[in-house]
Amino acid sequence: MPIEVPPRKVLAVSLDGTPHSLIMRRAEQPGSIWPRLFERGTIRRIRSSRPEMSSVAWASYLTGANPGEHGVFGFVEPQFTPRPRLSYPNGSQLRRPPIHRRVHDAGRVPISINVPMTSPPAPVSGVVVGGFLGVTLAGNVHPPELERELQRAGYIVDPDPALAYRDRARFLAVLFDALEKRVALAERLAIERDWDYFHLHVMETDRLFHFFWDEQAYAAGFNELLVRCERAVERFARIAAAKNAALVVLSDHGFTRSRRIVFVNALLEKAGLLSYRGGKRSFAAIDPRSQAFALAPGRIFLHRTPHAPGSRERRERAGQLAGVLRQVVDPETREPPFASVDHAADLYAGPEIVRAPDLVILPRDGYDLKADFDADRVFATPEVLVGTHRYGDAFFYATEGPSAAWEDDEREITDAGRAVASLLALPGTAGSSDFAAVTGTTPSG
Numbered sequence: 255m256p257i258e259v260p261p262r263k264v265l266a267v268s269l270d271g272t273p274h275s276l277i278m279r280r281a282e283q284p285g286s287i288w289p290r291l292f293e294r295g296t297i298r299r300i301r302s303s304r305p306e307m308s309s310v311a312w313a314s315y316l317t318g319a320n321p322g323e324h325g326v327f328g329f330v331e332p333q334f335t336p337r338p339r340l341s342y343p344n345g346s347q348l349r350r351p352p353i354h355r356r357v358h359d360a361g362r363v364p365i366s367i368n369v370p371m372t373s374p375p376a377p378v379s380g381v382v383v384g385g386f387l388g389v390t391l392a393g394n395v396h397p398p399e400l401e402r403e404l405q406r407a408g409y410i411v412d413p414d415p416a417l418a419y420r421d422r423a424r425f426l427a428v429l430f431d432a433l434e435k436r437v438a439l440a441e442r443l444a445i446e447r448d449w450d451y452f453h454l455h456v457m458e459t460d461r462l463f464h465f466f467w468d469e470q471a472y473a474a475g476f477n478e479l480l481v482r483c484e485r486a487v488e489r490f491a492r493i494a495a496a497k498n499a500a501l502v503v504l505s506d507h508g509f510t511r512s513r514r515i516v517f518v519n520a521l522l523e524k525a526g527l528l529s530y531r532g533g534k535r536s537f538a539a540i541d542p543r544s545q546a547f548a549l550a551p552g553r554i555f556l557h558r559t560p561h562a563p564g565s566r567e568r569r570e571r572a573g574q575l576a577g578v579l580r581q582v583v584d585p586e587t588r589e590p591p592f593a594s595v596d597h598a599a600d601l602y603a604g605p606e607i608v609r610a611p612d613l614v615i616l617p618r619d620g621y622d623l624k625a626d627f628d629a630d631r632v633f634a635t636p637e638v639l640v641g642t643h644r645y646g647d648a649f650f651y652a653t654e655g656p657s658a659a660w661e662d663d664e665r666e667i668t669d670a671g672r673a674v675a676s677l678l679a680l681p682g683t684a685g686s687s688d689f690a691a692v693t694g695t696t697p698s699g
């Protein structure tokens with residue numbers, strides 16, 4: 255029997271893509287905020303979702319469920335009817351209610367700022383400012399009256415990464431600006447309003463790591479943006495204490511220097527498994543006789559197979575394809591770029607698995623899996639996008655709650671969402687030990 259615990263208020267700050275290892279290195283620097291936080295709570299190294307990307311990871315956090323249940327497997331999904339096209343799932347596609355919705359349904363007040371997969375914003379009792387993949391403020395703020403105020407303040411939902419390819423210095427300046435305005439809004443709401451669950455999400459860290467990881471020319475700016483994030487965390491720690499709320503700080507995946515890019519569709523094409531018609535290479539132009547195609551970051555879909563998802567025939571076909579992928583070697587580094595190639599049924603559980611990719615590739619550290627249809631080579635060395643995600647090395651810090659009993663590397667981001675839901679004593683939050691049996695996502699070991 256689960257033990258009845260009274261609900262706690264929770265204040266969460268998430269730093270997208272920020273590695274546990276980076277936090278631990280920064281904790282050793284003089285004046286760091288982290289040793290003070292570690293005195294009052296515990297930090298655990300956790301793993302991301304599969305695939306290790308923000309939209310899937312945050313959908314898993316928000317719902318406390320795996321992709322087989324919440325239905326988000328990537329930031330782009332294939333559609334075949336009425337015609338082949340790619341769609342971009344947003345928060346309205348979540349098949350399980352996100353945490354701010356559940357807080358509202360329990361008669362309490364959520365405030366959610368910039369959290370991925372919360373756009374369009376749910377009409378809840380508090381405030382929701384949508385995040386990634388939302389781009390503009392229009393229609394992305396609840397209550398709508400707040401939208402005009404944010405427009406006036408120059409609030410930016412997500413700095414346009416295309417700018418980084420044209421002018422990296424300018425892009426870095428926009429990251430500082432976006433962060434400052436986001437934190438200012440969040441701080442004001444956290445102080446002035448009454449809330450039961452408050453979540454500020456910082457996306458700027460992910461953008462910083464993608465474009466500036468280990469870039470010596472930008473080392474000072476890189477460090478300074480992290481210092482600004484940490485000062486914000488410190489101020490939110492004070493607000494949490496003043497409001498008698500538990501403090502949570504977390505990230506959704508790790509990061510590392512990108513050594514090589516793999517264009518997975520070019521790989522499939524070269525292996526004779528994917529072709530196009532009409533002289534154009536795009537998703538819509540895939541030849542119906544193709545065996546498979548990929549969507550970022552390494553999700554492989556069998557193409558137009560007559561075999562139903564979950565059938566033995568389909569798994570066999572996917573297994574053959576996995577065998578081909580496991581043989582791939584990068585001719586320059588002589589390393590296999592894929593650490594593992596996994597069947598959807600071995601990663602996910604739930605009714606949405608029918609929409610899952612057949613195979614999900616886990617890249618070797620430092621390999622960035624792309625799915626451009628028009629790439630003219632299989633491997634490349636990155637020049638601008640110098641950082642890439644890691645499945646491991648995310649972190650979860652909490653001043654209280656079940657995570658104090660976790661081992662490093664034992665849990666995924668889904669468990670982080672469930673830990674927060676259990677602090678909030680939301681209905682339907684099973685004890686964390688029940689979770690493995692429910693979803694199968696809790697790892698062995």
Ligand SMILES: [Zn+2]
Nearest residue numbers: 270271308506
């Ligand atoms: Zn992320």
